[in-house]
Amino acid sequence: MAGGLVPRCERTWGLALAIVNGESASHPTLIGSVQRALRLLEAVGAHADGAPAKQLAREAGLPLPTTYHLLRTLTHEGYLRRENGVFVLGEAAEAIGGAGARRRQRAHISEALAVAGRELGAAVYFAVYREGEVEVVAVTDDPARPPVTEWVDFRATAHAHAIGQCLLAQLDEGTRREHLARHPVQPITPFSVRTEDDLLHRLDTVRRGQVAYERQEYALGTVCSALPVQVGAAAATLAVSLPVDELRRLRSVTDRLRKMAEATLTTLAFSISI
Numbered sequence: 001m002a003g004g005l006v007p008r009c010e011r012t013w014g015l016a017l018a019i020v021n022g023e024s025a026s027h028p029t030l031i032g033s034v035q036r037a038l039r040l041l042e043a044v045g046a047h048a049d050g051a052p053a054k055q056l057a058r059e060a061g062l063p064l065p066t067t068y069h070l071l072r073t074l075t076h077e078g079y080l081r082r083e084n085g086v087f088v089l090g091e092a093a094e095a096i097g098g099a100g101a102r103r104r105q106r107a108h109i110s111e112a113l114a115v116a117g118r119e120l121g122a123a124v125y126f127a128v129y130r131e132g133e134v135e136v137v138a139v140t141d142d143p144a145r146p147p148v149t150e151w152v153d154f155r156a157t158a159h160a161h162a163i164g165q166c167l168l169a170q171l172d173e174g175t176r177r178e179h180l181a182r183h184p185v186q187p188i189t190p191f192s193v194r195t196e197d198d199l200l201h202r203l204d205t206v207r208r209g210q211v212a213y214e215r216q217e218y219a220l221g222t223v224c225s226a227l228p229v230q231v232g233a234a235a236a237t238l239a240v241s242l243p244v245d246e247l248r249r250l251r252s253v254t255d256r257l258r259k260m261a262e263a264t265l266t267t268l269a270f271s272i273s274i
Helices: 002-020 032-045 053-060 064-076 091-120 154-160 162-170 173-182 196-209 244-273
Strands: 080-083 086-089 123-130 133-139 212-215 222-231 234-243
Touching: 032 053, 032 064, 032 086, 053 064, 064 080, 091 123, 091 133, 091 244, 123 162, 123 222, 133 154, 133 162, 154 162, 162 173, 162 196, 162 212, 162 222, 162 234, 173 196, 212 244, 222 244, 234 244
Parallel strands: none
Antiparallel strands: 080 086, 123 133, 123 234, 212 222, 222 234
């Protein structure tokens, strides 16, 4: 009799472990209420102008009382919104979809930058000025041409790198002054601009030449350039960096980057920045 109990106990213990790990003996454990909520969200998403509860219940294959309960919960949590008797997707659901779209867009431009980086033999960057700060959106990740290590916060040191100088040069005077009040000019290498007056003079040069050149002002051993790109009303830039011993290549690489931007990269930059 004892011999017959051991296999049974083993089976019971194995089943318990499977349940703890989220699986039954042959199928993953699925939470029905979550499945029903997802079916309902899918039904709402199929109607750009929204749909009433009864129609959503039919399309999702749910009982009407269950549908009402789920609609109330999803509306309370911000995933749905009721307008004129119909339900539409709410901000929470749109944020999830938007985040996925942004990830895909960032991946797309990262791929484009990688191609440009290989052709130029340089690290390539795309950055925007958004909500009062410098934001590096994408950068190449090639071990043969590594990007600059962010050893001091890029946002606080826009005055010291080509990306930041290019973005600051595109801002109106009031926005630029507000930025510099929050992030004062201070040298971070022996080659950095030392005062706000020095920076403002540099930015005038950047605006006239439509390019920012920077030599070891942010990172010793590195030279950079940055070009303004048109992405609607946003200040944006494409930039490259090279080892300082390749300084002689910087202007030609910058000219080639400008041609690439005019051909394809600006379109991608616009898609990711909005």
